[in-house]
Amino acid sequence: MRTIQWKDGKVILIDQLKLPTELNYIECKNPNRIAKAIKVLEIRGAPAIGIAAAMALALTANNSKTKNKEELFNQLEIMAKQLEMTRPTAVNLFWAVERVLKKARSVVGTTDDIKEAVVKEAVTMADEDIQKNETMGKHGANLLEDGDVVGTICNAGWLATAGEYGTALGVIKVAHEQGKKISVIALETRPVLQGARLTAWELKHDGIDVKVIPDGAIGYCFYKGMIDKFLCGADRIVVLNNCSVINKIGTHTVSLAAKYYHIPFYAVAPLSTFDFKHNLKEIRIEMRNEMEVTEINGKRIVPAKVKAINPAFDITPPSLVTAIITEKGIIYPPFKDSLLKMASSPE
Ligand code: MRU
Numbered sequence: 001m002r003t004i005q006w007k008d009g010k011v012i013l014i015d016q017l018k019l020p021t022e023l024n025y026i027e028c029k030n031p032n033r034i035a036k037a038i039k040v041l042e043i044r045g046a047p048a049i050g051i052a053a054a055m056a057l058a059l060t061a062n063n064s065k066t067k068n069k070e071e072l073f074n075q076l077e078i079m080a081k082q083l084e085m086t087r088p089t090a091v092n093l094f095w096a097v098e099r100v101l102k103k104a105r106s107v108v109g110t111t112d113d114i115k116e117a118v119v120k121e122a123v124t125m126a127d128e129d130i131q132k133n134e135t136m137g138k139h140g141a142n143l144l145e146d147g148d149v150v151g152t153i154c155n156a157g158w159l160a161t162a163g164e165y166g167t168a169l170g171v172i173k174v175a176h177e178q179g180k181k182i183s184v185i186a187l188e189t190r191p192v193l194q195g196a197r198l199t200a201w202e203l204k205h206d207g208i209d210v211k212v213i214p215d216g217a218i219g220y221c222f223y224k225g226m227i228d229k230f231l232c233g234a235d236r237i238v239v240l241n242n243c244s245v246i247n248k249i250g251t252h253t254v255s256l257a258a259k260y261y262h263i264p265f266y267a268v269a270p271l272s273t274f275d276f277k278h279n280l281k282e283i284r285i286e287m288r289n290e291m292e293v294t295e296i297n298g299k300r301i302v303p304a305k306v307k308a309i310n311p312a313f314d315i316t317p318p319s320l321v322t323a324i325i326t327e328k329g330i331i332y333p334p335f336k337d338s339l340l341k342m343a344s345s346p347e
Pocket of ligand 1: 153168
């Protein structure tokens with residue numbers, strides 16, 4: 001299954017707001033439609049947001065009529081800025097935009113050559129994303145044993161990437177393909193319910209046993225010994241802060257409870273999710289509309305005039321993370337040193 005793909009000069013993506021009741025596709029003919037899809041969460045999840053941004057730039061190039069290179073670069077840069085304003089936290093978005101712009105600038109040739117190279121780059125990035133996730137899944141699956149019950153938060157599955165595997169759920173999927181019996185406890189993930197709607201749908205679709213719990217039930221489940229390991233994805237791993245893990249709101253609370261109950265807590269993320277440039281103080285945690293908290297299905301549940309606070313992500317300090325699974329291998333604390341060692345070692 002592909003979450004997003006390039007098809008005959010258009011971008012087709014799964015409408016994640018319609019899941020689990022309907023599996024609908026959105027056909028994007030212009031890049032602004034993709035920017036909107038990212039903003040309203042029709043497509044979401046850090047790697048998928050990155051690929052969507054790359055595809056939006058591919059559409060910008062493909063739709064452009066100009067024969068002037070500087071004008072084409074200008075059009076790409078304007079779109080890049082617009083994309084970068086959609087969601088501030090997932091670093092994959094910025095990584096993808098930078099990679100495509102760099103590719104465009106590196107082409108020696110005509111505007112047609114640049115347009116072709118940009119489209120090819122976006123399609124390659126989607127394919128690479130899937131390959132990396134499969135590799136990451138293989139590394140991570142070594143940590144799972146037959147019979148494990150794995151907890152997870154939000155949706156870090158193939159819906160959150162270009163398709164096929166996913167990050168945290170990719171590990172589970174590979175272990176499942178290896179014949180291990182793995183079952184999953186998915187946090188519903190208030191307020192947008194990516195766990196209840198998307199993770200449950202995706203795992204059911206893939207034939208993996210899944211149960212959904214209210215977010216507040218995680219402590220009880222750990223206390224009762226119902227969960228053996230916890231796997232989460234990441235929107236940004238902040239290398240300068242020893243690989244602090246920014247992920248869906250609630251992740252930090254889970255990590256604290258996991259530490260107390262000695263449950264291994266793993267983050268699963270490709271290297272495109274690692275931020276080597278910024279520290280925590282420089283990173284913006286997305287604050288979303290209060291209505292996501294004050295309303296359910298368009299019906300207000302909080303008394304009128306009472307305000308809500310709706311941060312989309314939180315920060316898990318490295319001391320609460322057992323290991324980080326990447327496509328290059330698994331790193332253990334101290335993460336920054338292990339990461340630099342892994343990055344400099346031959347394959
Ligand atoms: O707000 P979302 O749904 O985009 O948040 C997604 C997450 O927090 C995921 O855990 C993260 O992006 C990793 S997905 C492979």
